Amino acid sequence: MSTMIEDDRIVGLQDEAIARAAEAAEKRDRVLRWAMPVSLIIAVLAVWEFGVWYHGTPHYILPGPWLVIKTLFTDWHTLYPSLLVTLQITFSALAIAIIGGVGLAVLFTLSKWVELSLFPFAVIAQVTPIIAVAPLILIYVDSTYAALLLCAWIVAFFPILSNTTLGLNSADHNLVNLFQLYGANRWQMLRYLRLPSAMPYFLGGLKIAGGLALIGAIVAEFAAGTAGTGSGLAYRILEASYRLNIPRMFASLILISLSGILIFFAFTLLSHLMLRKWHESALKREN
Amino acid sequence: MAAAAAPPPQPAGRSSGRLLELQGVSKTFSNGTVALENLNLRVQRHEFLSLLGPSGCGKSTALRIIAGLGNISGGRLFWPEGGHVGDIGFVFQEPTLMPWATVFDNVHLPLKLQGQGRRQVRDRVEEALAMVGLQDFHAAYPRELSGGMKMRVSIARALVTRPKLLLMDEPFAALDEITRIRLNNDLLQLWESQGWTVIFVTHSVYESVFLSSRIVVMAARPGRIVGEIEIDAPYPRDEAFRMSEPYNAYCRETSATLHRAMGDG
Structure with missing residues (x-):
């Protein structure tokens, strides 16, 4: 009922007024899109801060958000190098995963036999929880850094491989016929048809792999524990927990989350920039 | 409309300019479906040939075989002057x-x-x-x-x-009537001025009569040729041709042949 009444009122307005109303509604929508989640976060933090203050909870049990933020600054000299270590492992693993994943996916499309022989290994590596394999990897691989890299790579590798393989095989059959008709060789078919067709799939895989590489790096650091020479953020969390330095644990956690969020947004942006000209996923619906 | 560019040779010049010949071509798909059986077809240079028939009569398959997409199960494809990549242009049903x-x-x-x-x-x-x-x-x-x-x-x-030969696989089937008529006119103009050979697959009687110098009617199960109609009307053709009595007569004749083809199947 209420929508009908509203419709009647809009019909009564002049065109210009309608346009202005639509514009205002869009503007309000844009503001609310940010304002809603931000104010909710602030509200939750306020309740948390108030609860801690009201109950007089000691900071070694639960620090308030203000103390956590302060710790982030006071402990920056310890946290920052650890952040760099974790990010370095994450991005190195991701880079190797991209090279390996895309390279193997290309090999798969060139030879059915390579795919049939190697795909089971990729699946095994994917379905076995990394936390269970990490201790073994740490034993067999001499360098802790290399072991951490390997762990992060294993989890980041699969989404890129499977998405890119799917993408390479998703080229329009009519276009494949067309390329064949004009005498395209394998390399041209790959370069001009299969790789561009696979791009949206690859970018989707990259978004997943970015987050997974970070998780893989953190998990591996935990498995390496204090015995490792690594001093990433997970190591800081472990170390702080032994010392009951709860505010620093929270501060490290925030840095990990922020890194994950930034990685996700960076790849979302990259994906948008690369696809905005042509792919449905990046286009606005025109109705 | 194009100036009266010399119309491409019509039936008169046919024995001299054979571009392509399908000799007893058959095609059986791996699932056992016989798409084409003993297909014999001569394509003259500069003609506008339409393959007309119901779905499943193998007209698209024939076109793909001519294009070199996919193998044939029997018979042979003969290019008197040789043929190579770039000599053929292909237009699919979708823009692709x-x-x-x-x-x-x-x-x-x-x-x-x-x-x-x-x-x-x-x-x-x-x-x-x-x-x-x-x-x-x-x-x-x-x-x-x-x-x-x-x-x-x-x-x-x-x-x-x-290209010397333009293969078109129901290129305008998915378009609206007005766009289709406009593209038909433009295609015909281009064909007249450029002197290619066109093989045009369609399931529209009106389209085939308007465009073609010759229509080959095919029937399904198995795919074969059941009739051939010469459209002996001069080019350039325009709206006046669409309104003319000969056009109607050709449409009736083609339609009757097509119905016979479907009845047989």
Whole structure:
């Protein structure tokens, strides 16, 4: 009922007024899109801060958000190098995963036999929880850094491989016929048809792999524990927990989350920039 | 309308200019379906030949075989003067454009696959685009174009190699009536001025009569030829031809043959 009444009122307005109303509604929508989640976060933090203050909870049990933020600054000299270590492992693993994943996916499309022989290994590596394999990897691989890299790579590798393989095989059959008709060789078919067709799939895989590489790096650091020479953020969390330095644990956690969020947004942006000209996923619906 | 460019040789010049011959061609798919059985077809140079028939009569399969897509199970395909890549332009039922590439790059594709760079052949690509009236759209992406314009891009891409033979697989079937009539007129004009041979697959009686110099009617299960109709009307053809009595007579005749074909099947 209420929508009908509203419709009647809009019909009564002049065109210009309608346009202005639509514009205002869009503007309000844009503001609310940010304002809603931000104010909710602030509200939750306020309740948390108030609860801690009201109950007089000691900071070694639960620090308030203000103390956590302060710790982030006071402990920056310890946290920052650890952040760099974790990010370095994450991005190195991701880079190797991209090279390996895309390279193997290309090999798969060139030879059915390579795919049939190697795909089971990729699946095994994917379905076995990394936390269970990490201790073994740490034993067999001499360098802790290399072991951490390997762990992060294993989890980041699969989404890129499977998405890119799917993408390479998703080229329009009519276009494949067309390329064949004009005498395209394998390399041209790959370069001009299969790789561009696979791009949206690859970018989707990259978004997943970015987050997974970070998780893989953190998990591996935990498995390496204090015995490792690594001093990433997970190591800081472990170390702080032994010392009951709860505010620093929270501060490290925030840095990990922020890194994950930034990685996700960076790849979302990259994906948008690369696809905005042509792919449905990046286009606005025109109705 | 095009100036009265010399109409391509019609039935008179036929014995001299044989471009292509299918001799007893048959095609059986791996699932056992007989798509074509003992197909004999001569294609004359410069003719506009339509393959007309109900779905499943093998007309598209025949076209693909001529294009060299897919093997034949029996018989042979004979090119008296030899044939090679670039001599054939193919227009699919869908525009089949690369969505990530501009109109220019889409039309450039056949030349690029022959190793000719953008700069080298810029003129040829522009020329092909001008032929279909899209000279102002070279920087556009396919999604920005209407269905009819996408089809024009697809035709420009088929023309860019300056083919001797243009194969068209129900190219206008998915378009609205008005766009289709306009593209029919434009295609006919281009054909008259460029002197290619066209093999045009369609299931529209009216379209085939308007365009063709010869119609081959096919029937299904198994795919075979059941009739042949010469459309002995002069080119250029225009709206006046669509309204004329001979046009109607040809439509009736073609329609009757098609019905016989469907009744047989």
